[in-house]
Amino acid sequence: MIVTRELTKRYGRVVAVNAVDLDVREGDRYGFLGPNGSGKTTLVRLLLGLVYATSGEIEVLGERIPARAAAVLPAIGSLVEGPAAYPHLSGRRNLALLDAAGPGGRGRTRKRRIEDALEQVGLAGVDRRPVRAYSLGMRQRLGLAAALLRRPRLLILDEPTNGLDPRGIREVRDLLTTLNEAGTTVFMSSHLLSEVEQLCTRVGIVDRGRLVLQDDLANLRAPTGHILVRSPDATRISMLLDGQVVERDGERLVIRHPDAAELNAMLVREGVRVSAIGEQRRSLEEVVLDVTGHGSDRMGRTP
Ligand code: ATP
Numbered sequence: 363m364i365v366t367r368e369l370t371k372r373y374g375r376v377v378a379v380n381a382v383d384l385d386v387r388e389g390d391r392y393g394f395l396g397p398n399g400s401g402k403t404t405l406v407r408l409l410l411g412l413v414y415a416t417s418g419e420i421e422v423l424g425e426r427i428p429a430r431a432a433a434v435l436p437a438i439g440s441l442v443e444g445p446a447a448y449p450h451l452s453g454r455r456n457l458a459l460l461d462a463a464g465p466g467g468r469g470r471t472r473k474r475r476i477e478d479a480l481e482q483v484g485l486a487g488v489d490r491r492p493v494r495a496y497s498l499g500m501r502q503r504l505g506l507a508a509a510l511l512r513r514p515r516l517l518i519l520d521e522p523t524n525g526l527d528p529r530g531i532r533e534v535r536d537l538l539t540t541l542n543e544a545g546t547t548v549f550m551s552s553h554l555l556s557e558v559e560q561l562c563t564r565v566g567i568v569d570r571g572r573l574v575l576q577d578d579l580a581n582l583r584a585p586t587g588h589i590l591v592r593s594p595d596a597t598r599i600s601m602l603l604d605g606q607v608v609e610r611d612g613e614r615l616v617i618r619h620p621d622a623a624e625l626n627a628m629l630v631r632e633g634v635r636v637s638a639i640g641e642q643r644r645s646l647e648e649v650v651l652d653v654t655g656h657g658s659d660r661m662g663r664t665p
Contacts, residue, residue, distance in 0.1 A: 363388050363516055363547045364409060369418035371404050378404040380571035381418070386549050386564070391542050393558030393579075394551040395650070396568035402551035403443055405568070406520040409549075410440055423516060439509030441502075441519045449494035453485060453504045456493060460508050479507040484533050498525030506534065510541075517541070519550040523557060535561050559646040569654045582649045585641045589622045591615045591629075592638040599634055616642060 364386035371379040378401045386392045396402050407413045409422060411431035420427040425434045447456045457476045480486050483503040493504065502525050509517055522538070523531045538561060542548050552558050558565055558579075565582060567575040575582075588608055593599055596613050609616035619625045626639050 363390070363423060364392075364518075364549060365421045366409075367419040369405070369408065369420060370416050371401075371408060371413065372416045377571050379408065379415075382568070382571075382573045383576075384566060384573065385576060386547065388547055389542070389545075390564045391538065391548045391562045392550070392564045392566065393562030394549065394566045394568060395553070395555065395558045396551075397553055400568045401571040402553070402568060403520050406440075406442055406518060406551055409518055410435070410438070410442065412442070436512060437515050439512055439514035439517045441505045441509045441517075441522055443520055447493045447501065447504060447508075450492050452490045453480070453488050453493055453496070453500075453507070454490075456504065457507060457511060461511055475511060479510045482510055482537055483507045484530070499527060499530050502526055503530070503534075506537070514546060517546055517548045517550070519548070521552060522550050523552070523554075531557070555646050555650065565646070567650055567653060574653045575649070579646070582646065583643045585643055587618065587620065588642040589617045589619045589625050590638070590640055590642045591617055591625070591636060593629070593634060593636050595634045598632075599629065602629075602632060602634070613637070 364384055366382055366384040369379055369382045369384070370377065380401070382405065384405075394402055394405065404413065408415055409420060409427065411428035414428060423434050423437055427434065447453070448459070451459075454476060457479060458472070461472050461476055477486070480488060483506045485500065485503050485507060488500070493501065496504065502522070506519075506522060509519065517538070523534050526534060535557070538548050538550070550562075562579055564578050565576070566573055591599065592613050593615065594613055596610060596615055599615055599617075600607050600610060603617055603619075606618045607615055608618055617625065622639050622641055626636060629636050629639075
């Protein structure tokens with residue numbers, strides 16, 4: 363759906379995007395994750411043909427960008443930095459103007475399309491007040507509604523939950539998941555680890571313009587081969603499994619063992635009380651820390 367090769371964008375001496383090979387596949391919910399200033403917005407703008415690359419290639423939906431942008435953009439819904447809207451018009455009016463350049467149809471069809479988009483982003487009840495009176499969160503929702511008007515195959519979104527409160531963030535997450543399950547590929551940038559971890563199926567991690575890691579989240583968070591156990595009898599477990607206990611912190615133990623169910627059965631046989639047990643997986647934060655040397659200090663965990 364999106365492929366870039368050695369994509370580079372310089373602003374004078376700043377290399378905002380540095381030899382990035384992006385690979386976004388059909389059906390992905392792709393999270394492009396990086397701290398502020400790492401080049402996310404620049405990359406999104408490059409993908410949409412809004413700025414030109416210094417070098418490298420871009421293909422979106424199988425077409426070269428920017429050469430074939432006019433042919434490809436109608437199949438893409440996008441949201442980049444501060445969604446554009448006429449501030450003196452209402453949200454509905456803004457969408458109607460955008461829709462006029464879209465797929466057409468009868469008046470009633472168009473009206474339905476606009477109402478559907480507003481409803482999907484939780485703005486169905488919005489009144490006639492002008493967009494200038496909207497909160498940042500409402501503007502962001504309106505921008506998403508605009509991105510949805512074309513019922514796109516691909517969504518390219520720059521920090522789509524920017525300015526939303528926790529409820530709004532959850533609603534956008536649910537909306538993107540629903541759209542994705544219905545066939546829309548989602549590419550979104552974010553500086554929030556938790557957001558990407560909860561929403562995305564595939565992750566690209568960008569650090570100072572470079573793509574330092576790109577993989578399916580399931581691979582990145584593969585089991586470590588250790589089992590996490592919580593037990594009020596942690597001392598007994600330490601004695602029983604001497605040599606297999608990798609780490610102990612109060613009631614919490616990390617045990618080298620291939621199978622949580624078997625370990626649990628064995629502990630129960632020994633009369634050990636177990637309050638929680640499960641496979642240990644690396645968190646996305648640990649993965650990020652490994653590849654960049656910095657984690658939640660530069661990238662936010664929660665909004
Ligand atoms: P944020 O999360 O803060 O939006 P970002 O990851 O989107 O950051 P970019 O906005 O792409 O990062 O910026 C990457 C680098 O490129 C920064 O050093 C920025 O100062 C620089 N940059 C971006 N746009 C321009 C421009 N038009 N002119 C000069 N430098 C720019």
